[in-house]
Amino acid sequence: MAICYPSSPTWGRRIEQRDEAVRDGETTARLETDQHVKVVVFDSAVEGFFLTHYDFLARLEDLTGLPPGPTGLQPLPDMLVRLSRAPVVSISLIRGRATGVGSELALASDMRFASRERAILSQWEVGVGLVPGGGPMARLPRLMGRGRALEVLLGADDMRGDLAELYGYVNRSLPDADLDGFVDALATRIASFDKRAIIETKRLVNAASLPPDVEIAAGWDACLASMGRTAAQERIKTLMERGFHKPGDAENRLGYYVGQLGR
Amino acid sequence: MAICYPSSPTWGRRIEQRDEAVRDGETTARLETDQHVKVVVFDSAVEGFFLTHYDFLARLEDLTGLPPGPTGLQPLPDMLVRLSRAPVVSISLIRGRATGVGSELALASDMRFASRERAILSQWEVGVGLVPGGGPMARLPRLMGRGRALEVLLGADDMRGDLAELYGYVNRSLPDADLDGFVDALATRIASFDKRAIIETKRLVNAASLPPDVEIAAGWDACLASMGRTAAQERIKTLMERGFHKPGDAENRLGYYVGQLGR
Amino acid sequence: MAICYPSSPTWGRRIEQRDEAVRDGETTARLETDQHVKVVVFDSAVEGFFLTHYDFLARLEDLTGLPPGPTGLQPLPDMLVRLSRAPVVSISLIRGRATGVGSELALASDMRFASRERAILSQWEVGVGLVPGGGPMARLPRLMGRGRALEVLLGADDMRGDLAELYGYVNRSLPDADLDGFVDALATRIASFDKRAIIETKRLVNAASLPPDVEIAAGWDACLASMGRTAAQERIKTLMERGFHKPGDAENRLGYYVGQLGR
Numbered sequence: 001m002a003i004c005y006p007s008s009p010t011w012g013r014r015i016e017q018r019d020e021a022v023r024d025g026e027t028t029a030r031l032e033t034d035q036h037v038k039v040v041v042f043d044s045a046v047e048g049f050f051l052t053h054y055d056f057l058a059r060l061e062d063l064t065g066l067p068p069g070p071t072g073l074q075p076l077p078d079m080l081v082r083l084s085r086a087p088v089v090s091i092s093l094i095r096g097r098a099t100g101v102g103s104e105l106a107l108a109s110d111m112r113f114a115s116r117e118r119a120i121l122s123q124w125e126v127g128v129g130l131v132p133g134g135g136p137m138a139r140l141p142r143l144m145g146r147g148r149a150l151e152v153l154l155g156a157d158d159m160r161g162d163l164a165e166l167y168g169y170v171n172r173s174l175p176d177a178d179l180d181g182f183v184d185a186l187a188t189r190i191a192s193f194d195k196r197a198i199i200e201t202k203r204l205v206n207a208a209s210l211p212p213d214v215e216i217a218a219g220w221d222a223c224l225a226s227m228g229r230t231a232a233q234e235r236i237k238t239l240m241e242r243g244f245h246k247p248g249d250a251e252n253r254l255g256y257y258v259g260q261l262g263r
Numbered sequence: 264m265a266i267c268y269p270s271s272p273t274w275g276r277r278i279e280q281r282d283e284a285v286r287d288g289e290t291t292a293r294l295e296t297d298q299h300v301k302v303v304v305f306d307s308a309v310e311g312f313f314l315t316h317y318d319f320l321a322r323l324e325d326l327t328g329l330p331p332g333p334t335g336l337q338p339l340p341d342m343l344v345r346l347s348r349a350p351v352v353s354i355s356l357i358r359g360r361a362t363g364v365g366s367e368l369a370l371a372s373d374m375r376f377a378s379r380e381r382a383i384l385s386q387w388e389v390g391v392g393l394v395p396g397g398g399p400m401a402r403l404p405r406l407m408g409r410g411r412a413l414e415v416l417l418g419a420d421d422m423r424g425d426l427a428e429l430y431g432y433v434n435r436s437l438p439d440a441d442l443d444g445f446v447d448a449l450a451t452r453i454a455s456f457d458k459r460a461i462i463e464t465k466r467l468v469n470a471a472s473l474p475p476d477v478e479i480a481a482g483w484d485a486c487l488a489s490m491g492r493t494a495a496q497e498r499i500k501t502l503m504e505r506g507f508h509k510p511g512d513a514e515n516r517l518g519y520y521v522g523q524l525g526r
Numbered sequence: 527m528a529i530c531y532p533s534s535p536t537w538g539r540r541i542e543q544r545d546e547a548v549r550d551g552e553t554t555a556r557l558e559t560d561q562h563v564k565v566v567v568f569d570s571a572v573e574g575f576f577l578t579h580y581d582f583l584a585r586l587e588d589l590t591g592l593p594p595g596p597t598g599l600q601p602l603p604d605m606l607v608r609l610s611r612a613p614v615v616s617i618s619l620i621r622g623r624a625t626g627v628g629s630e631l632a633l634a635s636d637m638r639f640a641s642r643e644r645a646i647l648s649q650w651e652v653g654v655g656l657v658p659g660g661g662p663m664a665r666l667p668r669l670m671g672r673g674r675a676l677e678v679l680l681g682a683d684d685m686r687g688d689l690a691e692l693y694g695y696v697n698r699s700l701p702d703a704d705l706d707g708f709v710d711a712l713a714t715r716i717a718s719f720d721k722r723a724i725i726e727t728k729r730l731v732n733a734a735s736l737p738p739d740v741e742i743a744a745g746w747d748a749c750l751a752s753m754g755r756t757a758a759q760e761r762i763k764t765l766m767e768r769g770f771h772k773p774g775d776a777e778n779r780l781g782y783y784v785g786q787l788g789r
Binding site: 352372373374375405406407428431433434435449452453455456457459460461463464465467468469470471472473 | 651655667755
């Protein structure tokens with residue numbers, strides 16, 4: 001769900017987007033061109049989840065057969081790099097699980113705030129023999145340094161809000177009761193400022209901090225190649241048999257479950 | 264105020280500099296050439312302030328009409344990038360408000376230590392429609408990652424010592440009663456070491472970590488352009504009417520005041 | 527001591543390596559080519575020390591007369607940069623002192639975990655007039671930002687586990703009683719994953735985060751040059767007279783002792 005600050009005449013205050021948002025180039029295009037929106041907050045309308053992993057029941061062709069976006073990247077990485085560059089401030093409000101694409105959307109956002117009690121962040125992919133595809137190898141080391149980034153990516157485990165704050169995975173971890181109010185106040189505050197000053201300041205931060213697109217492209221290619229390998233297909237199949245891809249314990253404790261696959 | 268370690272025959276132990284220091288290319292030139300000084304500590308002689316924002320009562324021509332310094336940059340960014348490269352170790356001891364240029368001087372220093380109870384750091388500029396001019400878009404993401412840098416710059420709010428420590432804005436936040444002793448001990452310690460080993464080690468850290476001057480120049484240009492825009496002029500005028508640029512509540516709680524301008 | 531996960535038929539579970547490990551190009555070559563090992567943990571078999579400084583009783587010719595390794599760098603920096611790039615995950619488990627080369631081995635590893643009560647990290651070299659040689663000017667700013675890196679390198683003081691965690695010098699500092707179990711669980715977990723997914727993910731993190739070899743080479747050259755200077759030779763001689771290079775107080779509290787040399 002995206003909440004826009006200030007309310008735009010064409011958008012309304014809240015737009016139901018749910019999981020479709022991350023594949024939705026149209027949303028990104030509107031953020032790139034809307035003259036009113038200064039801040040967009042991504043939060044969740046689904047209890048227990050911010051946004052989670054890919055749909056592994058979909059055909060791989062449905063993912064790879066799509067035409068590239070304006071950056072020349074495939075639609076998912078295209079959407080993520082455009083979000084980071086968009087002339088609007090994006091904030092991820094993380095309550096529940098942000099795994100895989102969920103973590104990657106948060107990392108492509110400009111800021112991230114997590115519920116201390118209810119946020120779980122992870123890049124779980126290596127745990128099933130995959131390489132992550134949405135850019136975390138490029139983004140995590142620039143946020144938290146090489147050592148902690150390797151722990152997140154190669155450990156492939158669930159991480160709570162407080163450790164995510166210590167590592168710089170999120171800006172801050174806040175008590176769950178304070179999280180919505182804090183993010184709303186920050187978004188409202190920024191939306192009261194001059195849009196051009198916001199945009200130019202962000203653009204200069206981007207020049208100093210965004211990874212080059214070629215690193216995002218390399219990660220995407222490595223991810224697609226890993227999907228076709230036996231090691232990944234067998235691990236995902238086993239995980240499916242244990243309840244993956246259905247509401248329940250395997251999704252709720254994904255870090256634990258991927259740690260059991262190769263034993 | 265700059266305190267030099269060890270005491271230099273030409274400098275004396277303490278040099279009153281106050282706000283003039285930051286525009287003072289001569290100070291920088293002496294730090295670049297003095298054979299005795301190994302460490303310089305910047306602290307404040309003014310209660311409640313480390314160093315604060317530009318003088319908005321000065322004529323813009325007085326700022327833009329100055330000839331560039333040896334780096335080719337205008338005097339303020341020239342002084343800041345030369346300080347970072349100077350063959351001397353610079354430490355900012357932050358007690359009171361370090362806003363705008365004050366934050367930028369601290370960021371251009373080699374290290375920063377803050378009073379837990381009495382330090383306030385901020386880049387307030389976006390809050391009045393300005394782009395910051397002294398390099399924080401280049402320096403903050405390299406210190407604390409893109410997400411926290413964007414929060415500091417686009418939130419434009421006051422930040423206390425403990426959060427500044429968590430974010431890496433300062434090296435450490437210390438109890439106010441311990442701050443002077445800690446910084447004096449560290450400066451005295453470093454000043455007891457061999458100057459050439461200090462300089463060569465710093466030079467190699469600089470190669471790994473300093474932003475290129477072109478990023479500083481781009482920020483400066485964006486800042487000057489923003490000063491001429493109506494959005495900034497109107498906000499600064501309103502802020503003046505509310506007590507800005509005079510001792511009092513608007514200066515003391517600048518983060519709060521800029522958050523009220525656009526509502 | 528290196529512990530390999532999973533147990534390799536040719537390596538066995540534990541290989542006694544002690545201090546020789548860091549000069550041992552053969553160890554690195556085996557990590558580069560072994561098909562079974564996915565994770566290697568470096569810990570210590572010597573009470574009170576992870577790994578400490580160079581042997582200053584050895585002849586300098588023994589260090590500089592060696593042929594370069596495959597990277598074109600001299601053997602020590604060659605070993606360190608190859609470890610960072612090796613197709614295996616390296617974890618430093620730091621209990622006791624990690625000084626000089628010990629810190630540099632930890633920094634070249636993929637992850638670092640420290641004992642809260644018993645780890646001491648330091649780059650002590652500037653304290654005796656030397657420039658560090660194994661890459662910390664290149665690696666520390668990328669882990670913890672320029673300001674904290676300069677404090678570690680120019681302060682040349684001993685740092686405990688908790689501050690190392692705050693600074694990002696280590697991934698985490700853990701209670702001593704929990705450290706072995708934590709690292710063993712993480713290493714076992716990663717070793718249960720698919721080796722190719724691990725390697726490709728690490729390779730992409732490396733692309734985003736490793737310093738270029740030329741920075742490592744420049745640091746090595748500056749270190750060698752500093753060893754020949756009078757300032758360093760005199761300080762090391764004085765330190766030897768105070769007990770350096772023998773078990774005892776000078777080695778145990780090296781940070782304190784180097785702080786006394788120039789007073």
